[in-house]
Amino acid sequence: MSAKFRCAHCHCHSGNPFAQRCKECGGILEVCHPASPVDRILAWTPNDSMWRYASSMLVDPSAVRMSLGEGGTPLIEAPQMASRLGIEQLRLKLELVNPTGSFKDRALSAAATHARHHGSAGLVGSSSGNALHAQAAYAALAELPSLALVPVTVSADRLVQPIRCGTRVVRVRGDYSDCHRLARTAASLSGWYNVSTTYENPVGLDGYKTVAYELWEACEDAVDWIVIPVGAGPLLGAMAQGYADIVAASRCPTAPALLGIQASNCAPIVRAFERGVPTVTPWDGDAASVAKGIADPLRGYAEDGTYTLAAVIGSGGAMVSVSEAEIEEATRSLARICGLHVDPAAAAAIAGLEIATRRGIVSAGSSVIAIITGTGFKEVPADFSLAELGAVFDPDVDPIESILPQEVSHDTTSY
Numbered sequence: 001m002s003a004k005f006r007c008a009h010c011h012c013h014s015g016n017p018f019a020q021r022c023k024e025c026g027g028i029l030e031v032c033h034p035a036s037p038v039d040r041i042l043a044w045t046p047n048d049s050m051w052r053y054a055s056s057m058l059v060d061p062s063a064v065r066m067s068l069g070e071g072g073t074p075l076i077e078a079p080q081m082a083s084r085l086g087i088e089q090l091r092l093k094l095e096l097v098n099p100t101g102s103f104k105d106r107a108l109s110a111a112a113t114h115a116r117h118h119g120s121a122g123l124v125g126s127s128s129g130n131a132l133h134a135q136a137a138y139a140a141l142a143e144l145p146s147l148a149l150v151p152v153t154v155s156a157d158r159l160v161q162p163i164r165c166g167t168r169v170v171r172v173r174g175d176y177s178d179c180h181r182l183a184r185t186a187a188s189l190s191g192w193y194n195v196s197t198t199y200e201n202p203v204g205l206d207g208y209k210t211v212a213y214e215l216w217e218a219c220e221d222a223v224d225w226i227v228i229p230v231g232a233g234p235l236l237g238a239m240a241q242g243y244a245d246i247v248a249a250s251r252c253p254t255a256p257a258l259l260g261i262q263a264s265n266c267a268p269i270v271r272a273f274e275r276g277v278p279t280v281t282p283w284d285g286d287a288a289s290v291a292k293g294i295a296d297p298l299r300g301y302a303e304d305g306t307y308t309l310a311a312v313i314g315s316g317g318a319m320v321s322v323s324e325a326e327i328e329e330a331t332r333s334l335a336r337i338c339g340l341h342v343d344p345a346a347a348a349a350i351a352g353l354e355i356a357t358r359r360g361i362v363s364a365g366s367s368v369i370a371i372i373t374g375t376g377f378k379e380v381p382a383d384f385s386l387a388e389l390g391a392v393f394d395p396d397v398d399p400i401e402s403i404l405p406q407e408v409s410h411d412t413t414s415y
């Protein structure tokens with residue numbers, strides 16, 4: 001049996017395709033590739049989306065791909081936002097255009113393909129929202145039964161799609177860490193594959209590495225910083241691995257610095273970074289944030305945070321936390337300035353970039369890419385009310401002038 005995974009902690013190998021943690025020490029598993037992936041990245045075929053990098057991924061080449069067209073997302077210039085933040089160049093990687101509206105599709109496409117190829121009986125996962133939609137979609141595509149554990153705070157808006165896709169959704173009285181622990185137990189008792197999109201699933205993280213490959217291919221010039229919203233940080237950790245592959249193949253002299261952003265209400269990795277300690281400890285107490293996708297207390301798996309912190313420090317990067325008000329403001333500015341309706345966890349990237357710029361962590365001459373991780377279309381914010389629109393217009397009664405802008409001519413003879 002050839003090795004598929006290597007423990008990040010004790011470096012022992014595992015050939016078990018469904019391995020999730022190191023059997024020897026419980027450490028995080030990294031995917032082993034037989035050779036440098038970068039040369040093979042260049043041999044792509046059109047419409048392969050994320051799967052154009054299939055030869056750089058662990059998934060068996062003969063596996064039938066469970067694909068909805070994930071990856072290959074746009075990288076757009078955001079000059080107005082760059083100018084507002086006082087930096088030279090800002091580009092946005094639009095992960096929100098993925099099939100279920102977030103970067104999680106990359107992980108679940110890879111994990112569902114792997115699970116089906118190796119004969120898994122079903123998928124089980126924990127989620128605070130976006131991974132739930134990805135799990136439900138790819139489980140349906142793979143014709144696998146699916147069980148998802150979500151915190152009770154997940155809104156009803158988010159539950160329609162997974163239920164329609166046939167995933168059994170269990171609402172858990174607790175936070176994301178409670179769901180993570182239950183998913184691990186449910187996977188171990190049922191034998192179903194745990195597709196929780198944390199470091200628990202190294203095959204899923206392999207899918208996230210393709211974000212780094214895509215950015216490297218898209219950017220002819222040097223990128224100084226990449227801004228990534230972080231819960232446990234698997235996207236950040238995987239992108240660091242992706243850039244390490246590229247640098248190792250001498251395709252790029254240095255990898256960009258990684259700027260990880262957490263919500264102040266739940267910021268265990270930022271806390272360790274600011275204290276200058278290498279080890280992350282779980283976040284105690286209430287972990288409530290409007291940015292549910294990154295409010296992860298890491299209770300029971302704080303080593304995931306430690307791994308992410310090491311990736312940040314190894315890149316020469318930094319961690320920054322943002323308040324609820326700053327997240328709210330960034331959500332509104334992305335809509336108003338860039339036309340992007342994003343979820344609060346995605347907006348945290350821009351809020352954090354603003355703080356990092358103000359503090360001089362990111363200098364004005366920098367070239368920056370922010371990962372816009374998820375769409376805002378999935379959930380109506382709790383504070384939104386139709387009353388914001390004013391009274392309903394009745395065409396039989398109300399004059400058209402009552403809704404026209406003040407400066408428009410009131411001469412309606414041309415009608």
Ligand SMILES: [Zn+2]
Nearest residue numbers: 007010022025
């Ligand atoms: Zn180990």
